[in-house]
């Protein structure tokens with residue numbers, strides 16, 4: 499080996515050790531001494547205050563390839579966190595686009611943040627509250643070719659963050675990504691340790707396709723050199739993360755003997771924080787209708803039920819009570835995830851029925867006149883038992899029905915299709 503080569507090797511080794519050795523989570527206020535960006539005006543994380551967010555409207559987060567199984571997944575203890583490095587076939591690498599940012603952002607890696615105890619761990623906080631865990635899906639701008647190039651550019655990274663909370667009592671702990679990692683914890687306990695994990699798709703991170711709202715702002719990487727190159731997109735819903743798994747994370751040794759790797763929140767300094775209501779996260783995969791009576795495609799948004807106070811009145815909407823377990827949604831704002839089923843199970847979709855159509859309005863305030871109504875003229879059967887179950891659902895103001903009386907036709911025409 500030539501002396502020049504040896505010297506290069508020495509410098510590289512020295513360089514990487516220096517990176518790990520000159521900052522610690524014990525004194526984050528000192529980072530700016532060696533890394534001036536850490537004292538910048540647009541730093542992350544921040545406290546996300548719901549009342550101070552700006553409504554951005556529907557966010558069109560378009561997740562591409564997140565359901566694709568990677569060829570390999572490796573967990574590495576990189577000293578400041580555990581990082582998941584994942585590899586896909588060239589044409590299957592997950593990427594995200596949105597009107598929130600320009601261009602396509604390619605998935606780079608995932609990393610974890612945790613605290614020394616149950617009271618902290620997340621980097622971002624919500625209205626001052628910390629959570630025990632935070633995971634970051636880091637993406638770089640495809641135009642820049644690589645993560646290393648992108649972190650030098652102002653719009654280099656998009657980070658999608660999801661915070662973990664402990665499950666409520668009797669809450670099903672869904673499959674969480676930590677479950678894939680924790681069996682390998684001994685292999686990644688020491689800095690530099692790594693483990694090959696059974697491949698799993700990124701959709702295992704609940705944040706993908708979850709339908710949660712997000713908040714977004716411009717910020718920085720949360721560790722030195724704190725480059726201000728990140729569009730942050732933070733899930734508002736917190737995901738259930740079993741306590742024993744978070745405890746296993748805490749057994750991982752970090753550089754400098756740190757017992758946590760969450761940076762304290764930084765000043766907002768007047769930055770805008772946007773609230774993004776995800777209505778359709780993937781337009782292409784949502785059902786839609788098109789017809790010669792409509793000028794465009796209409797994308798399915800949601801389905802709701804109307805009913806009356808007794809058997810003589812109520813809605814004539816199709817009710818498929820068999821498939822909804824309403825015992826858990828008795829109170830206003832209750833919700834329950836139900837078994838997945840296709841919309842074709844609602845009889846109205848596949849039948850050769852007759853239809854009536856007219857231009858009308860929402861049947862509840864604000865009664866906006868923006869609706870093309872298409873009503874099936876076939877009346878579907880439901881059972882009294884199912885109706886009784888619906889009537890047991892509590893409505894706001896304790897009403898016993900939610901069907902509006904019929905309104906005047908005025909000069910509108912109703913078209914019948916047989």
Ligand SMILES: [Zn+2]
Nearest residue numbers: 609610611634
């Ligand atoms: Zn991170």
